[in-house]
Amino acid sequence: MANLPTVLVTGASGRTGQIVYKKLKEGSDKFVAKGLVRTAEGKEKIGGEADVFIGDITDAASINPAFQGIDALVILTSAVPKMKPGFDPTKGGRPEFIFEDGQYPEQVDWIGQKNQIDAAKVAGVKHIVVVGSMGGTNPDHPLNKLGNGNILVWKRKAEQYLADSGTPYTIIRAGGLLDKEGGVRELIVGKDDELLQTDTKTVPRADVAEVCIQALLFEEAKNKAFDLGSKPEGTSSPTKDFKALFSQVTSRF
Secondary structure: OOOOOEEEEEOOOOOOHHHHHHHHHHOOOOOEEEEEEOOHHHHHHOOOOOOEEEOOOOOHHHHHHHHOOOOEEEEOOOOOOEEOOOOOHHHOOOOOEEOOOOOOHHHHHHHHHHHHHHHHHHOOOOEEEEEEEOOOOOOOOHHHHHHHOOHHHHHHHHHHHHHOOOOOEEEEEEOEEEOOOOOOOOEEEEOOOHHHHOOOOEEEHHHHHHHHHHHOOOHHHOOEEEEEEEOOOOOOOOOOOHHHHHHOOOOOO
16 A cells, blocks of 8 residues: 555546546555545535545645645646626626636636645655646637636646646646546547647546546656547547557647
8 A cells, every 4th residue: 555656636626626536536556545625515525535635725834734745746726717696698798707806817727836836846746737728829818808817828827837847747738628428539639729720629527537647657648748639429439548648749838
């Protein structure tokens, strides 16, 4: 038991984070799982076990206990825009989005990720996997307009900080996330948002979660950054060889 790597997933109660946490628990022959969530409700939502820590990534001291003794880190925290109250779909137009105080992308996706990377370095972590988003090469991307948060700008700044940190890393920039079954599609890797011009620019959350887990297992995933999409289910053979998938990636950022 002693030689299994301890893996902390943050944002563990989020829609993709909870899949990663579950997969880590199911892979108990390979990993010791830990989770970090922001609230007691989040902890309950994923089973409330003792290996789930509560802390706020924007407050560095509050997350230190979760980082004690970990070997690898999977970052799945993200600022989440909320719809501004009072939107009436019957009147047409578009809803407005806002971020809650203290939960803007600059605080969560930049400072919060930086705090995690710094805590991981202190803990002597050997690998950090972060899930970002495609679209970051375009400062005018519509996602940046949500709540005036510039979310992709701040995510990319954190990714650059990670790439410069000296800790081995894997940056997964996922396409549009689908709540669909995992393990039934051929996964496609790309770079520099080229996949956004294709019809393979979406990917199931469960597949993103699986790529996070697989990245922990293969040297070929280290010090690489890639966009992740998929082919529609039933159109080609599902990806099974993750070593080969990571070997296709040559870009470091």
